[in-house]
Amino acid sequence: MLRKMAGFSSLDLEELKRRAEILRSQTTNSTSSSYSSVCPKCHDTGTINVIELVDTGFTNSKGESIMREQIKTDPITGKLPLCECYKDKLFDKYNASAGMKPEERMRLFDSADIDDENASKFEIARAFVEQIEHHLAAGAWLYIFGDAARARPRGLSEVGTGKSYLTHCIGNELTRAKFKAIYVTEDKLFGDIKATYNRDSEESEGEVLSRYQDVPILLIDDLFKSKQTDWTEDKLFHLLNNRLGPNKVTIINSNYAPNRIELVCPKTGSAISSRILGAALNVEMIGKDRRRQQRRTEVPKWTSSNSMQKRFVD
Numbered sequence: 001m002l003r004k005m006a007g008f009s010s011l012d013l014e015e016l017k018r019r020a021e022i023l024r025s026q027t028t029n030s031t032s033s034s035y036s037s038v039c040p041k042c043h044d045t046g047t048i049n050v051i052e053l054v055d056t057g058f059t060n061s062k063g064e065s066i067m068r069e070q071i072k073t074d075p076i077t078g079k080l081p082l083c084e085c086y087k088d089k090l091f092d093k094y095n096a097s098a099g100m101k102p103e104e105r106m107r108l109f110d111s112a113d114i115d116d117e118n119a120s121k122f123e124i125a126r127a128f129v130e131q132i133e134h135h136l137a138a139g140a141w142l143y144i145f146g147d148a149a150r151a152r153p154r155g156l157s158e159v160g161t162g163k164s165y166l167t168h169c170i171g172n173e174l175t176r177a178k179f180k181a182i183y184v185t186e187d188k189l190f191g192d193i194k195a196t197y198n199r200d201s202e203e204s205e206g207e208v209l210s211r212y213q214d215v216p217i218l219l220i221d222d223l224f225k226s227k228q229t230d231w232t233e234d235k236l237f238h239l240l241n242n243r244l245g246p247n248k249v250t251i252i253n254s255n256y257a258p259n260r261i262e263l264v265c266p267k268t269g270s271a272i273s274s275r276i277l278g279a280a281l282n283v284e285m286i287g288k289d290r291r292r293q294q295r296r297t298e299v300p301k302w303t304s305s306n307s308m309q310k311r312f313v314d
């Protein structure tokens with residue numbers, strides 16, 4: 001007990017200092033008013049520090065046990081219990097909604113404009129989120145697509161069918177349920193990697209890649225939007241390949257059916273296809289172009305701004 005305790009004490013001090021430093025830097029850099037006050041539970045150390053008395057196993061000359069003060073640790077992890085404020089600050093960095101534009105954060109399953117065409121797709125996505133822990137354990141993916149080759153011959157559209165909208169609903173629901181996730185568009189994903197090549201970049205390429213590789217849930221919006229280069233194909237293949245397996249869920253939407261990814265990724269497309277076909281639940285969204293419909297529709301004066309927000313934008 002004594003040896004264990006001593007080990008923890010020194011480690012905890014270092015850990016405490018490190019956390020206090022992180023919290024201090026977050027407090028200084030943040031403009032949010034919620035960070036300006038000191039947390040009453042942990043005094044901004046990030047951990048709940050309860051002092052307890054522990055028997056050292058030694059006795060004094062009177063035969064009384066010598067007690068010693070120790071910061072109480074979690075009996076299972078052996079670490080200091082984290083304060084809710086620290087968990088919230090960590091979550092700030094890894095919640096899907098953080099990567100979205102303000103109007104995208106408003107998109108929710110409950111307020112979405114559901115009709116006969118998209119109802120079943122929304123049900124699949126909602127069920128996927130409800131079962132997310134199960135999918136995490138299994139390493140299941142979700143691939144939402146609309147493809148011109150399948151839509152056009154039937155007089156339908158592959159764009160404007162609400163794929164991004166649905167992805168936003170999924171991401172916002174994951175945030176509400178406090179699941180660690182990152183939402184990113186293809187542009188931002190490659191932009192983040194490229195930014196590390198600048199001499200004054202604070203992050204290395206490896207750090208950026210591992211952020212996207214290791215996050216439990218990754219949502220990629222509008223993948224294969226641009227013609228891939230050898231470089232983007234390579235990065236994408238390694239990213240997706242490293243996300244295969246348990247404890248990781250990848251949610252993608254794109255304008256390519258899984259078996260046609262090769263068209264936009266000539267080098268690694270077939271390998272990416274087989275990974276998606278192997279790991280993902282596929283949801284096809286083709287139908288009317290809701291964006292075009294939205295542009296054509298004159299907004300009547302009595303339409304509330306609220307119902308406008310519910311309209312789909314891909």
Ligand SMILES: [Zn+2]
Nearest residue numbers: 039042083085
């Ligand atoms: Zn706290």
